[in-house]
Amino acid sequence: MRILVTAGPTREFMDPVRFISNRSSGKMGYAVAIAARNRGHEVVLVSGPVALAAPVGVTVIPVVSAAEMLAAVSGNLDSCDVLVMAAAVADWRPAAVSGQKLKKLKREPDMRLEPTADILQTLKPRKGDRVFIGFAAETEQVEAEARRKLVSKGLDMIIANDVSQADAGFDVDTNRVVLITSEALPLSLPLMSKQEVGTRVIQWVEERVKASPRKGGIAGLRDMAPAGSVPRAPGRLAQQLGFIREIDRLKLVLRRTLLMDGTRYENDAEHSWHLAVMAILLREHANTPDVDVGRVVKMVLVHDIVEIDAGDTYCYDDAGNRGKVAREQVAAARLFGLLPEDQRQEFQALWEEFESRVTPEAKFAAALDRVQPLMHNYYTGGVVWKQHGVNSAKVQDRNRHVGEGSLALWEFAEELIRDAVARGYLEA
Numbered sequence: 001m002r003i004l005v006t007a008g009p010t011r012e013f014m015d016p017v018r019f020i021s022n023r024s025s026g027k028m029g030y031a032v033a034i035a036a037r038n039r040g041h042e043v044v045l046v047s048g049p050v051a052l053a054a055p056v057g058v059t060v061i062p063v064v065s066a067a068e069m070l071a072a073v074s075g076n077l078d079s080c081d082v083l084v085m086a087a088a089v090a091d092w093r094p095a096a097v098s099g100q101k102l103k104k105l106k107r108e109p110d111m112r113l114e115p116t117a118d119i120l121q122t123l124k125p126r127k128g129d130r131v132f133i134g135f136a137a138e139t140e141q142v143e144a145e146a147r148r149k150l151v152s153k154g155l156d157m158i159i160a161n162d163v164s165q166a167d168a169g170f171d172v173d174t175n176r177v178v179l180i181t182s183e184a185l186p187l188s189l190p191l192m193s194k195q196e197v198g199t200r201v202i203q204w205v206e207e208r209v210k211a212s213p214r215k216g217g218i219a220g221l222r223d224m225a226p227a228g229s230v231p232r233a234p235g236r237l238a239q240q241l242g243f244i245r246e247i248d249r250l251k252l253v254l255r256r257t258l259l260m261d262g263t264r265y266e267n268d269a270e271h272s273w274h275l276a277v278m279a280i281l282l283r284e285h286a287n288t289p290d291v292d293v294g295r296v297v298k299m300v301l302v303h304d305i306v307e308i309d310a311g312d313t314y315c316y317d318d319a320g321n322r323g324k325v326a327r328e329q330v331a332a333a334r335l336f337g338l339l340p341e342d343q344r345q346e347f348q349a350l351w352e353e354f355e356s357r358v359t360p361e362a363k364f365a366a367a368l369d370r371v372q373p374l375m376h377n378y379y380t381g382g383v384v385w386k387q388h389g390v391n392s393a394k395v396q397d398r399n400r401h402v403g404e405g406s407l408a409l410w411e412f413a414e415e416l417i418r419d420a421v422a423r424g425y426l427e428a
């Protein structure tokens with residue numbers, strides 16, 4: 001597909017040095033463009049003034065004002081199958097633009113504003129079979145406002161986000177969005193990197209137009225290979241290498257837990273690695289003395305791979321947890337299905353064993369999976385617990401099964417919870 005993406009703010013000048021603009025950093029639009037490129041599509045990116053590097057392999061058309069953005073989008077629309085309007089287009093511009101810098105010694109400038117053209121509205125009559133996608137950054141009545149725009153602008157999808165939250169919206173690398181279409185129920189995605197949101201949007205478009213990524217043999221496989229012929233592996237090895245490339249995306253899935261130094265959110269791959277090290281170090285504390293630590297390591301390394309497709313569901317998010325099982329089963333089938341059959345079976349079995357929490361290995365792995373985020377929450381002063389209004393009873397409840405895998409770790413966890421309450425990190 002050929003995908004036209006807009007990003008960043010526009011600037012509406014009143015004189016040669018002053019302009020009206022907004023807080024958009026362009027990160028979300030650039031993430032969509034990069035995701036589309038990574039999935040093998042041709043990308044034209046119409047970008048307002050931003051401090052981001054032009055993505056390699058993407059045709060970037062720099063613009064400044066809403067009028068220039070409209071002209072660039074309009075000029076490229078015919079050759080594109082999809083338009084993603086992620087730009088924060090200024091809604092007003094000064095009615096008169098002074099050719100000279102306005103002087104403060106003179107009288108106050110006449111700051112009359114006039115509306116800019118709405119790009120989506122203007123191009124609506126030319127939509128045809130194209131997929132049109134908009135973004136709605138709102139501070140109140142997020143879904144209702146976004147739905148109104150979906151209808152009035154004739155869009156196939158609108159991506160709504162609440163920009164009043166600190167970890168979503170302007171200038172951050174993460175976003176928490178709701179995907180709204182006219183035909184399906186809104187899909188609330190958990191907090192994830194903007195890159196991952198971009199990938200979800202492009203995957204949705206691919207589904208919609210039933211087009212698979214152009215390059216690469218395996219659906220969903222990123223193909224950033226350099227131009228020209230690249231080394232190809234034969235059959236079985238090719239499948240294994242394809243899977244290895246696919247699971248690189250686990251590094252893009254952000255969890256709700258902050259790194260213990262509080263600098264950023266942890267990603268899923270980092271979480272799995274942490275558990276693997278814990279399994280090796282802490283095996284003597286498993287309830288079953290002869291626990292097979294090799295299998296525990298395998299299980300913790302495999303357990304979150306499904307989140308590449310299913311996303312991370314926060315353990316205290318009751319709504320998100322309702323559809324989780326079905327979402328993850330579909331994801332497991334697709335992802336493990338990329339492997340040779342014997343390894344598909346092995347990974348699927350390890351994942352199911354972990355989820356069922358019946359064998360001593362699975363119980364120990366699950367204990368580690370719970371203690372690790374507890375430590376992160378504790379050492380970051382419980383900020384994430386507080387954000388989500390979680391109290392000690394809930395934490396006790398969700399984590400009680402740690403004792404099934406390791407009584408020693410459960411004793412430690414209980415102590416941590418007690419102390420977190422005493423320190424004011426966690427509500428009693």
Ligand code: CTP
Nearest residue numbers: 085086087089091117118119120134135136137
């Ligand atoms: N948009 C556009 N042209 C404009 C303004 C916005 O094409 N002049 C697009 C944006 O890129 C976005 C969608 O319309 O995809 C919604 O933008 P938003 O600013 O949220 O909505 P507005 O229509 O400007 O409405 P309001 O200011 O009332 O929120």
